[in-house]
Amino acid sequence: MGLNETQKNLFFRDGYIVIKNLISPDELETLREHYANLVLGGVPDFPERHISRHNPQQAQTLEPAQSHGECHDRRGTQVYPKGEEEYATKRTEPIKDPLDAINKVNVPSRHDAVFDAFVRSPKIVDIVADLMGANIKLYYDQVFAKPPFARANRYHQDSVFWSFFASNFQVTCQLLLDDATLENGCVRFIPGSHNFGLVNWDHLPYMLTEDVLVQEVPVPLEAGDATFHHSLALHCSGPNTTPHRRRGWSIHYVSAETRYIGTPEQTEHIKQLGCLVGEEPVNGWPLIRGSEFPGCV
Numbered sequence: 676m677g678l679n680e681t682q683k684n685l686f687f688r689d690g691y692i693v694i695k696n697l698i699s700p701d702e703l704e705t706l707r708e709h710y711a712n713l714v715l716g717g718v719p720d721f722p723e724r725h726i727s728r729h730n731p732q733q734a735q736t737l738e739p740a741q742s743h744g745e746c747h748d749r750r751g752t753q754v755y756p757k758g759e760e761e762y763a764t765k766r767t768e769p770i771k772d773p774l775d776a777i778n779k780v781n782v783p784s785r786h787d788a789v790f791d792a793f794v795r796s797p798k799i800v801d802i803v804a805d806l807m808g809a810n811i812k813l814y815y816d817q818v819f820a821k822p823p824f825a826r827a828n829r830y831h832q833d834s835v836f837w838s839f840f841a842s843n844f845q846v847t848c849q850l851l852l853d854d855a856t857l858e859n860g861c862v863r864f865i866p867g868s869h870n871f872g873l874v875n876w877d878h879l880p881y882m883l884t885e886d887v888l889v890q891e892v893p894v895p896l897e898a899g900d901a902t903f904h905h906s907l908a909l910h911c912s913g914p915n916t917t918p919h920r921r922r923g924w925s926i927h928y929v930s931a932e933t934r935y936i937g938t939p940e941q942t943e944h945i946k947q948l949g950c951l952v953g954e955e956p957v958n959g960w961p962l963i964r965g966s967e968f969p970g971c972v
Contacts, residue, residue, distance in 0.1 A: 677801040686806055690869035690908030693894060697798055697850060697901040707852055709789045710818065710922070714777050721786045725949065727778040729822045731767045744885045752876045753829040754883045756863065759914035765824035775920045778825070780818040782949050783924075790816070794926050799848050800964055802903055803928045807846050810931035810965030812972050814845065815950045818852070821860050821921040827914040828860075830883055833906040833927070834873055839937030839945070839956070840972070843873055845906040845929045852922040855896045859921040860913045862902065863893045868909035883909075931965055933972050 678686075686692040698706075713721050740760060743749035748757050770776040784790040793799065794813050803811055814837070819828075834843045855861035865887060874882050893913070894902060904910065906927075915921055935956045937945065945956050953959030960972050 676798070678805045683805060686903065686905070689864070689866040691864050691866075691894075691902055691904035691910070693896065694802065694901045694903065695897075696899055698793075698899050700899065702793075703852065703899045705789055706793065706850075706924070709787050710780070710783070710852065711774060713783055713787055714780060715773060718786055722949065725781040725783075725786075727780075729766075729770060729776045729778055729825075731769055743880065743883070744888050746891075747883070747888055748827075749880060752879055754880055754888075755827040755829045755911055756913040757827075758916060759826045762824040762914060762916060766826070770822060775822050777818075777820040777920075778822060779820060782816060783818060784813070784816045784926075785949055790924075793850075794961075795963055799850075799901075799926065800928075803846050803848065804964060806903065807844070807928065807930050808932070808965075810968070811963040812929050812931045812960040813950075813963050814927040814929045814960060814972075815948065816924065816926045818922055818924045821912070821915045821923075823915060823918045823920060825860065825915040828912040830865075830879065830909055830911040832868075832874060832909055833904075835876065837906065839935060839941045840929060841934040841936045842930065843907055845927060845933075846903055847906065848901055848903050848926045848928070850901045850924045850926070851896050851898050852924060853898050853920060855894075855921055855923065856917075857893055857895055857913065858915075859917045859919060860915040861893055861895045861921075862910055862912050862923070863891050864904065865890050865909045866892055869905040869907040871907070871909070873907065874909075928963065929960070929972055931962065931971060932968050934970060935972050 740748040740750050784794045951959040952961050
């Protein structure tokens with residue numbers, strides 16, 4: 676169905692947009708079932724390396740945090756919402772439900788037909804096309820599964836991790852598999868921060884001054900809702916202060932007209948990620964819609 680002009684304008688003004696009820700309750704339940712099948716061993720060829728599991732014994736090995744304004748903390752160059760230290764002891768306790776012990780699941784769409792169908796669904800791709808153009812490839816997808824009492828996630832721009840793309844404009848759809856609340860660590864954005872340009876990690880704490888952080892907008896959502904955000908939009912998530920998991924499936928799309936400029940080391944790393952359909956990153960990512968272009972992704 677795509678976006679109307681008001682929605683497009685909001686995305687390019689703020690760097691993100693919220694879409695309510697992107698998928699139906701039946702579709703949501705199907706995704707949850709297939710997620711459980713992947714992480715609980717129901718897909719024998721799904722590599723264990725694609726699953727990050729919570730380890731209570733390693734939950735408290737970080738240097739102490741320092742206050743960074745009234746509502747945020749800082750550890751090195753990482754800036755994130757306050758509150759996680761209050762639940763440090765909780766994170767060292769054993770987790771009974773194996774679904775609650777998952778931190779992250781990588782590339783489910785490469786190993787499950789239902790996830791693959793959703794990354795190609797017009798419900799999602801029509802919106803991406805309205806924002807980024809008609810020629811679209813899938814870079815990567817991952818489920819961020821915030822376990823009970825999980826730590827906050829630092830402020831970042833996706834583009835900082837994607838320096839191998841000769842463009843700083845990609846679009847991520849994050850589809851919520853559970854309700855995301857202030858209490859369980861919903862995503863937070865700084866509206867308009869995609870206009871700051873690419874901010875190096877060393878500079879990030881000096882960009883995130885109090886007058887910038889006060890603009891932070893938490894985005895609580897219900898399961899089945901989604902956000903679409905610009906790869907330069909600064910975002911983070913708060914700690915999970917509840918005994919329940921909070922899962923968000925992030926699907927990262929890149930224009931098929933983007934050139935790949937990765938170093939040999941980055942190229943080798945990408946090959947290990949399991950996201951390619953070709954042997955090399957150049958013309959190697961899954962085509963979702965439109966056309967491919969020589970020398971591009």
